[in-house]
Amino acid sequence: MDSLFNYINKYASTLMSEEDFEVIQRHFIQKRIRKKQYLLAEGEICKYFAFIVKGAMRKYCIDEKGVEHTVDLYIENWWAGDRESFVMSTPSAYNIDAWEDCEVLLISREDTLKLCQQCPAFNELLLKLDERNNIATQKRITSSISFTAEKRYQRFVQDHPYFVQRFPQHIIASYLGITKDTLSRVRKKALSK
Amino acid sequence: MDSLFNYINKYASTLMSEEDFEVIQRHFIQKRIRKKQYLLAEGEICKYFAFIVKGAMRKYCIDEKGVEHTVDLYIENWWAGDRESFVMSTPSAYNIDAWEDCEVLLISREDTLKLCQQCPAFNELLLKLDERNNIATQKRITSSISFTAEKRYQRFVQDHPYFVQRFPQHIIASYLGITKDTLSRVRKKALSK
DNA sequence: CGATTCTTTGAAAACAGTCAATCTGTGTGG
C-alpha cells in the first residue's frame, strides 16, 4: 500500500490525514498477477482498475487477422484498465496481461466514486491523473500522425527509456504501430549513423 | 451561456442551483473568434480553455518541413485548448484557429480550479469530460496503430459524420495521418465497391 | 469573371509489410 500513498501524496496538493489513509486503504484489494495471466480479457467487463505496485503489464487488442496490437504499456506507479468498459460497464475490446509478475491494488468503479466523494485528496488525484493521461495521449496521437516510424521510435526511446529496458522489441514495434521487422531495420539504420 | 448550462446539466448527475449558475457564469468570458483567427498560436501559453457555443475549430502543429498536422477538430459543445500548456504554463506546440466563425466561452486555469472547489457539479463535469476524452483518444490510438488508411477513414465517417460535413477532405486526411492524395484515392476505391 | 481553395489524377520513388529462413541468447531437463 505504501507505494500508493506515496503516489497520492505526490499528486495531491494537500497532504492526507490518517483517516483518509484508512478510508482509501479499505477500498483497495491487494492481488498478485503472475506473468502471462490476465487482469482483463476481451469480452469481459473491466470491474477493477489496477494500480501497479510492482511489475509490468500490457494492454492489447487482436484484429481480424489475429495480429496483436499493443495499445498501452504499464509499469510501477501506473494505472491499468479499460476506461470505457470500466465506466460504461460494456464488454472490453482489450486484453490486459502481466508481462512480468505483478503486485497490484484493485479498486472497483463504485468505490472510486465513493472515494471521490469522501476524500478530496483522492478526487484531486483522479483529476490530475486524467490530466496527465490526456496530455500523454495527445502527444502520442501527434507523434503517430506526424512522424515516420523512425522518428516515432526515436521519440519513444527518449520519452520512455524504462519501457525499452523492460519490453522486447516486437512489443514496442506493435506499440508504435509498425512490425517487428521494420523496427529491426530502423534500429540498424540508426546505429550506422 | 445557455448552451453551456445545458451541457453541464447533461453531464452532471445533480442539477445545479440558481446560485451555481451565477457563480459559473461569472468565471467565463464570452468571445467571438472569426474564421482563420487564432485561439492559440504555437509558442504561446494557453491561458484559456474554450467552450464552443457555435462554430468549428481545429488544432494542428507544423513539422520541420512546414506540413500541418491536424491533431483535433472541434465543433459546438466541445472544449478547445492545449491541456499541457494550460496546466503547466509552458509554450504550446500547437495552433488552434477558427475554421468557421465562432462564439466561445473562455475560462482560465485559476478559475477552473476555483470552480472545482466551489461547485461540485462543475467538478463532476470536468471528471466526466476527461473520462470521455480519455476514452475517445484511446480509441483513436487503437485505430491509428491497428488499421490501414482505408479502415481508419471508414471508422471516422461512421463515428464523426458531423466532422465530415464541416471540414474539407484535406483537413480530415491530415487528422487521419495520411495525405489528401491518399484520402482521395481511398474514397474513390470505396465508391467503386 | 478572376482568385482562391479544394479535389483528383498519373507516374515515380520512398516506405512499410509479409513470409520464410537464420541467428542469438536463455533456460530446462536429461
Next chain:
DNA sequence: CCACACAGATTGACTGTTTTCAAAGAATCG
C-alpha cells in the same frame, strides 16, 4: 555439461501501400 526447446532479433527478396510532386479539374466566393 550438453542437447534441446523457446522466445526474440535479424535479414533478404518480394509485394503492397503511401508519399511526392506537378498538373489539371471542380467548386466556391467576392
